[in-house]
Amino acid sequence: MATYLELRAKGEKLLAEAEELRVKELDDVIQDIKEKIKAYGLSAQDLGLSGAATVRRKRSTGSTTKAAAKYRGPNGETWSGGRGRKPRWVTEALAAGKKLEQFAISSMK
DSSP states (O other): OOOHHHHHHHHHHHHHHHHHHHHHHHHHHHHHHHHHHHHHTOOTTTTTOSGGGGOOOOOOOSOOSOOOOOEEOTTSOEEOOOSSOOOHHHHHHHHTTOOGGGGBOTTOO
């Protein structure tokens, strides 16, 4: 039975051989593709190689819409009341004995 290191060496050798063959065959493959493009009258756009197809779109990393504000602070600051830390103006107001309901935006019915 072969050992791990022997199998790994064989695998690396096979990968190297495969890469050598790929490089040798590359010119023939490119020539074949060029002939087919010419024979069928294809353009780069037909193959998806130009125009809008090459534009990469940025992936969204999260929600792009903000939650509606539910509370307004004494200086016009707003807060949605969502997850995470409370804004400083909220924590200070609560520490001063005020209730969160005092800052509720009246349009929320």
